Amino acid sequence: MNTLGLAAENAAVIFLQQQGLKIVARNWQCRCGEIDILAKDGNTLVFVEVRQRRNARFGGAAASISPAKRAKLRATAQYYLINVSPLPPCRFDAICFEGETINWLKNCIDATEG
Structure with missing residues (x-):
């Protein structure tokens, strides 16, 4: 991971903690892909994708989460959940940085979806 990507993930962790979420894991990987941040929001397990763009030109950070990336995130989350019991409520969030x-x-x- 490059320095800017690591800085964005660190900032996302701090931001989520300030919002009351508890960080469960960072950069969780399996054969399907990687989840940038896993967090708990109350009893909900949150799979977080971190995206950064210098500005919103060309659609910005949120637009960079392509259908293929979304499918990969879903598959990775399903793999993570294989060993989680009982199965908690889950959601997918994105932390998008557009400049500052x-x-x-x-x-x-x-x-x-999919």
Whole structure:
């Protein structure tokens, strides 16, 4: 991971903690892919994708989460959940940095899509 990506993930962790979420894991990997941040929001397990763009040109950070990336995130989350019992409520969030602006997109990826 590059320095800017690591800085964005660190800033996202701090931001989420300030919002009351508890960080469960960072950069969780399996054969399907990687989840940037796993967090608990109350009893909800949150899979967080961190995206950064210098500005919103070309659609910005949120637009960079392509259908293929969303499918990979869903598959990775399903793999993670294999060993989780009981199965908690889950959602997919994105923390998007556009320059200095932080956008928290809650429940932005449909787990049943695709």
